[in-house]
Amino acid sequence: xxxxxxxxSSSSADAALREFKTCTEKPSQTGQIAKLLAETxxxxxxxxxxxGTVGAGKSLFARAFIRSVLNEGLNLSxxxxxxLIQNTYEKAEEDESGVRKVHHFDLxxxxxxxxxxxxxxxxxxxxxxxxxxxxxxDRLGSLIEKAENRVDVYISASAGERSNAxxxxxxxxxxxxxxxxxxxxxxxxxxxxxxxxKEEDGDxxxxxxxxxxxxxxxxxxxxxxPVGASITQRFEESLFSTRLNK
Numbered sequence: 001x002x003x004x005x006x007x008x009s010s011s012s013a014d015a016a017l018r019e020f021k022t023c024t025e026k027p028s029q030t031g032q033i034a035k036l037l038a039e040t041x042x043x044x045x046x047x048x049x050x051x052g053t054v055g056a057g058k059s060l061f062a063r064a065f066i067r068s069v070l071n072e073g074l075n076l077s078x079x080x081x082x083x084l085i086q087n088t089y090e091k092a093e094e095d096e097s098g099v100r101k102v103h104h105f106d107l108x109x110x111x112x113x114x115x116x117x118x119x120x121x122x123x124x125x126x127x128x129x130x131x132x133x134x135x136x137x138d139r140l141g142s143l144i145e146k147a148e149n150r151v152d153v154y155i156s157a158s159a160g161e162r163s164n165a166x167x168x169x170x171x172x173x174x175x176x177x178x179x180x181x182x183x184x185x186x187x188x189x190x191x192x193x194x195x196x197x198k199e200e201d202g203d204x205x206x207x208x209x210x211x212x213x214x215x216x217x218x219x220x221x222x223x224x225x226p227v228g229a230s231i232t233q234r235f236e237e238s239l240f241s242t243r244l245n246k
Contacts, residue, residue, distance in 0.1 A: 020224040020235070020244045025160070027185035028177045029170055030057055030220055031064030035182065036174060037151070037224075038068035040238040044098030045128040046231055047147035049137035052155035057220050058135045061155060064182060066102050069131055073181040080135065081106045085119055100129040107134060113141030122146060149228035151235070160219035173243045 024030045042048070048065065050058040059080040066078050070091055081087040087104045094100050103125055110116050116139055125132050126146045137144065137152075144150070177183060224244075226235040235241055 020241065022173075022222055022244055024170070024220045024222065025166055026177075027057075027060055027218075028182045029174075030060055030155075030222065031179075031182035031185050032174055032177045033222055034061045034065035035068040035179070036240045036243070037153075038065050040240045041151070041226075041231065041234050042069060042097065042099070042131055043149075043230075043234070044100070044130065045126070045149060046131050047126070047144075047150035048131070048133045049140075049144070049150055049152045050133065050135050050155065051137065051152060052157075056155040056157045057218075058155055060185060061153065061222075062104060062133050062135065064185065065133060066104060067181050069097075069099060069102050073179060074184060078104070080104070082108070085110065094129070098129060099131050101127075101131070103130055103132040105132065105134045107136040107139035110139045112139065113143055116140055116143060147228075149231035150226075151231060152225040152227065154223040154225070156221045157218050158221075159217055161217070175243075 022033065024033060037048075050061060052058050062080065063078040066089060067073055067076050070076060070089055076089065078089075079087070081104060085106060089102045089104070091100050091102075101124070105120065105125075107116060110119070122143065124130060132147075134140065171177075224235070226232040
């Protein structure tokens with residue numbers, strides 16, 4: 001069943017914490033949610049923290065989000081930086097969002113905050129012209145406080161059955177999925193994912209991307225918690241928020 005909701009909790013000194021939640025039934029729908037976040041909320045200096053267990057769909061969300069921020073579609077190859085820790089993508093021209101770079105981090109293999117600090121350029125990561133996406137953001141520890149505006153995205157996956165009514169409900173709320181790079185998320189074959197799996201050197205524990213795209217029966221619950229005065233205001237005033245509450 002398709003679910004969309006909005007709730008609020010007690011406020012901090014800086015800004016009230018808001019929670020937004022929805023469900024998706026296809027990888028392309030998850031991509032559509034990431035696209036809307038990228039296009040209607042995010043600005044330079046924002047940080048996106050992707051939380052979830054192995055296989056929840058963090059890499060899937062990141063791929064759609066990054067392509068949407070950079071407006072590159074299938075022209076841009078986006079893979080999770082499993083061993084590299086960080087991939088950086090540059091925008092040809094700065095637009096009204098103020099974004100010139102997107103940093104994509106996969107911190108799974110780093111043990112703690114100290115190791116993160118030794119490996120990444122914190123100034124560039126949290127600059128006003130960058131957007132940073134973190135998978136496994138718990139490794140940041142107190143470093144996350146350097147992000148004045150962030151969105152914590154909690155993704156969980158479970159098995160379920162689809163219905164045409166639920167798909168129509170999604171389209172009514174978030175619009176039809178038309179972009180080729182989003183539709184391609186539904187068509188990724190197991191053979192292609194097997195090749196990525198081999199690159200992981202048999203690390204079955206970590207293979208997030210494979211699990212997140214291999215079956216059409218995966219129902220994802222996605223919860224958003226904006227933190228910071230500016231991004232909370234943008235989130236609440238955005239078309240994205242309006243659709244979540246529709």
